Amino acid sequence: MIMENSSSITVIIAGKNFAPVCDYLKNVLPEISLEMVEAKDLIKKAEEAQIIFPAMARIDEKIFKRAPSLRLVQQWGTGLEGIDIGSATRYRVAVANVPTAGSGNAESVAEWYVMAALCLSRKTCEIRSQVRKGYPWGSPLGQALYGRTAGIIGFGGIGKALALLLKTFNMKILVVDKKPDKITAQNIGVDWIGEVADLLHLLKKTEYLFICIPLTAETKNMISQPELALLPKGAFILNAARGSVINQQALMQAMDSKHLGGVALDVYWEEPPKPNDPILDYPNILATPHIAGVTDVSYQGISIQVKENIIRVMKGKLPLNCANPEVRLKDMK
Known part of the structure; x- marks a missing residue:
């Protein structure tokens, strides 16, 4: 087992694009519950999520206020322009990305x-x-x-x-x-x-x-x-x-x-x-369809850093490369 109670971690990928993300996430965290969700269904599905990957979807206050268990919005890459970081901080949700350097x-x-x-x-x-x-x-x-x-x-x-x-x-x-x-x-x-x-x-x-x-x-x-x-x-x-x-x-x-x-x-x-x-x-x-960084080397490197961040927030620690380090994470239930 990669971490205690990892089977209880619910992870949502917000959108049906970038499908290889699922394979690489399951490879490094095989026991998590993982689902790709259409953007239109995200508000409802977010109610149970602890981790959300934006995958080009907008993540804002409408999501945060309906997601009481959400602890981390983790970008699979660098771009954070689609995430309302101010709202995330108010709702005690960490936001993080993966720097391009060092991940492939x-x-x-x-x-x-x-x-x-x-x-x-x-x-x-x-x-x-x-x-x-x-x-x-x-x-x-x-x-x-x-x-x-x-x-x-x-x-x-x-x-x-x-x-x-x-x-x-x-x-x-x-x-x-x-x-x-x-x-x-x-x-x-x-x-x-x-x-x-x-x-x-x-x-x-x-x-x-x-x-x-x-x-x-x-x-x-x-x-x-x-x-x-x-x-x-x-x-x-x-x-x-x-x-x-x-x-x-x-x-x-x-x-x-x-x-x-x-x-x-x-x-x-x-x-x-x-x-x-x-x-x-x-x-x-x-x-080309947003595939410049979609390679085996890149996804393997990103998945390793993403795994580390998921483990950290589920232990009550801030993720690496946190965009809102002032955030007070929600208490573990």
């Missing part, structure tokens, strides 16, 4: 960015049908990553892992971050690092723009029409952070004007996007 998640997301950059550069969206048709053969001309300039917004776990990979392509790497880590940047071989206030300098020189920052009030619509206009014509944008860091209308206008060479999206302004979302109609958009 940062490396997996960085791999997605490289994959996406290569797909856009080699016009994979355009050429998929050519092999079956047999023509045109030997075209189109792709663009090499080698020697190009990459701009990375955000230098946390993902930004650092990405910079390491991009250096193997001999890319020139420019970075902006809220708190520039100049020592790590130098060790990796970053060519220039500045503060967020220096973003305009980065954009003017960037051929591949990688968005690696969380969504906050400060970063919402950070990339809009003025910022997009500063990018060199033909630049590529890649986003596996959160959709709303980029202004959607401004992005579509930049695509309509052919200012951008292409865009890779793993995140959207609404998830999942509607089938008729016009952003999906562009031939040079690479779209």
